[in-house]
Amino acid sequence: MTEVAGTPQDTAEGSKSQRAYTAVTARIVDGTYPPGHRLVLAAIAQDLGVSVVPVREAIRRLEAEGLVTFQRNVGATVAGIDPTEYLYTMQTLSLVEGAATALSAPLIGPEDIVRARAVNEEMRTCLEHFDPVRFTRLNQDFHAILFEHCPNPHILDLVHRGWNRLASLRSSTFRFVPGRARASVEEHDALLVLIEAGADADAIERSARAHRSATLDAYLAHAQDTRP
Amino acid sequence: MTEVAGTPQDTAEGSKSQRAYTAVTARIVDGTYPPGHRLVLAAIAQDLGVSVVPVREAIRRLEAEGLVTFQRNVGATVAGIDPTEYLYTMQTLSLVEGAATALSAPLIGPEDIVRARAVNEEMRTCLEHFDPVRFTRLNQDFHAILFEHCPNPHILDLVHRGWNRLASLRSSTFRFVPGRARASVEEHDALLVLIEAGADADAIERSARAHRSATLDAYLAHAQDTRP
DNA sequence: TGCCTACCCTTCGTATACGATTTGGTACTC
DNA sequence: GAGTACCAAATCGTATACGAAGGGTAGGCA
Numbered sequence: 115m116t117e118v119a120g121t122p123q124d125t126a127e128g129s130k131s132q133r134a135y136t137a138v139t140a141r142i143v144d145g146t147y148p149p150g151h152r153l154v155l156a157a158i159a160q161d162l163g164v165s166v167v168p169v170r171e172a173i174r175r176l177e178a179e180g181l182v183t184f185q186r187n188v189g190a191t192v193a194g195i196d197p198t199e200y201l202y203t204m205q206t207l208s209l210v211e212g213a214a215t216a217l218s219a220p221l222i223g224p225e226d227i228v229r230a231r232a233v234n235e236e237m238r239t240c241l242e243h244f245d246p247v248r249f250t251r252l253n254q255d256f257h258a259i260l261f262e263h264c265p266n267p268h269i270l271d272l273v274h275r276g277w278n279r280l281a282s283l284r285s286s287t288f289r290f291v292p293g294r295a296r297a298s299v300e301e302h303d304a305l306l307v308l309i310e311a312g313a314d315a316d317a318i319e320r321s322a323r324a325h326r327s328a329t330l331d332a333y334l335a336h337a338q339d340t341r342p
Numbered sequence: 343m344t345e346v347a348g349t350p351q352d353t354a355e356g357s358k359s360q361r362a363y364t365a366v367t368a369r370i371v372d373g374t375y376p377p378g379h380r381l382v383l384a385a386i387a388q389d390l391g392v393s394v395v396p397v398r399e400a401i402r403r404l405e406a407e408g409l410v411t412f413q414r415n416v417g418a419t420v421a422g423i424d425p426t427e428y429l430y431t432m433q434t435l436s437l438v439e440g441a442a443t444a445l446s447a448p449l450i451g452p453e454d455i456v457r458a459r460a461v462n463e464e465m466r467t468c469l470e471h472f473d474p475v476r477f478t479r480l481n482q483d484f485h486a487i488l489f490e491h492c493p494n495p496h497i498l499d500l501v502h503r504g505w506n507r508l509a510s511l512r513s514s515t516f517r518f519v520p521g522r523a524r525a526s527v528e529e530h531d532a533l534l535v536l537i538e539a540g541a542d543a544d545a546i547e548r549s550a551r552a553h554r555s556a557t558l559d560a561y562l563a564h565a566q567d568t569r570p
Numbered sequence: 571t572g573c574c575t576a577c578c579c580t581t582c583g584t585a586t587a588c589g590a591t592t593t594g595g596t597a598c599t600c
Numbered sequence: 601g602a603g604t605a606c607c608a609a610a611t612c613g614t615a616t617a618c619g620a621a622g623g624g625t626a627g628g629c630a
Binding site: 154155156166170186187188189 | 583
């Protein structure tokens with residue numbers, strides 16, 4: 115009865131499960147649902163104009179991806195980023211992103227390099243009046259250019275999942291450790307040089323991984339300084 | 343480890359979704375549902391004595407993990423392993439397992455080494471009257487000892503997922519390339535020596551990764567020989 | 571006054587029901 | 601005999617309904 119044959123204008127991705135998944139994911143990533151936010155099935159269902167069943171399935175998928183945590187008979191909440199979780203996620207991301215970048219490298223064309231360099235320049239100018247959110251977004255754009263050609267879809271998927279997890283905290287490490295931003299831009303340049311020169315996969319992987327590990331280390335050092 | 347015998351209640355893991363997930367996963371891994379097998383919701387539900395709703399959720403989770411493929415309005419089938427998929431999975435596994443092993447290494451005690459060595463000896467004797475299925479099982483046991491201490495749960499989870507994917511093909515590469523089995527046992531010994539000696543993480547990671555990559559390469563070479 | 575208990579309300583978990591879609595077979599036509 | 605169109609069975613997708621589990625609050629008792 116609710117299924118009006120037609121509705122060709124809305125962004126219906128076919129199944130309502132899928133739509134629910136897309137919608138909730140978007141809201142988590144864009145911050146509408148902040149970390150810790152309680153995801154009430156009925157509320158989301160009503161909001162999307164569907165029943166709870168598709169929403170449940172969407173939540174399950176998000177759970178499997180680690181974007182929400184779930185407790186039986188209690189419900190789902192948007193996964194927070196306690197420091198430990200941040201460490202795990204960054205460590206995993208350094209691993210898979212490093213590999214993805216190395217695997218991509220031979221497939222990265224000159225035009226990609228140009229684009230990446232442009233983004234990095236934008237980041238450099240962004241250093242002046244520093245905006246962590248904007249900087250983080252550019253950072254993601256930069257790396258996306260480098261790893262999106264990864265021919266192994268599993269690894270690429272893992273990279274995306276890692277970035278999604280981090281998306282919960284809107285601004286990443288750079289909010290806490292602005293000093294890291296400048297070094298990051300430099301390392302981007304070095305990484306591009308390596309790729310451009312056709313360095314072997316191992317060198318690129320090491321460089322990309324070290325780049326991310328350094329960000330993690332900066333955060334840890336910062337936490338060490340401020341916490342105890 | 344995680345299965346503490348303190349819950350003597352019935353086999354129910356609490357929720358029926360969970361039970362369905364566990365049951366279906368087990369049947370895929372143990373080969374009751376072979377690759378390509380069609381998973382009919384109603385049939386599984388009746389078999390488990392529940393309704394279709396929990397089964398649907400279980401299938402969704404399996405889909406997110408890549409163990410089943412799903413087609414809207416058609417249904418789920420157990421994910422097969424076409425050679426391309428095998429390549430991707432092995433490549434990913436070499437990555438995450440290498441890292442997991444390296445991260446575990448400092449936490450591996452002498453008694454673990456003893457156990458691992460025993461398993462490897464069993465594999466060595468197994469070489470005589472070669473049984474691919476048994477050998478593959480021992481191989482998994484061996485590696486499990488080495489990576490289970492991995493302190494990063496994300497990476498550990500990825501390793502488990504990789505192994506689960508491979509479990510679909512009951513006997514792995516060793517069925518096709520029995521010659522690889524002998525080399526594999528040797529490399530296991532070398533890996534144990536490294537860990538025992540407290541080698542640095544990078545060396546261990548390389549060694550573990552190369553070990554798995556070599557298996558993949560052996561398969562690819564074999565495929566090259568027989569296919570064209 | 572402070573703590574404990576009992577109740578209620580919110581929210582989840584699962585079953586059942588029904589509409590929607592695909593698929594495979596069969597009959598009809600060219 | 602081959603191709604196409606149609607029909608029926610199987611199966612999926614989603615809505616609704618109801619029972620169950622948790623958490624919060626008010627009231628009573630020490």
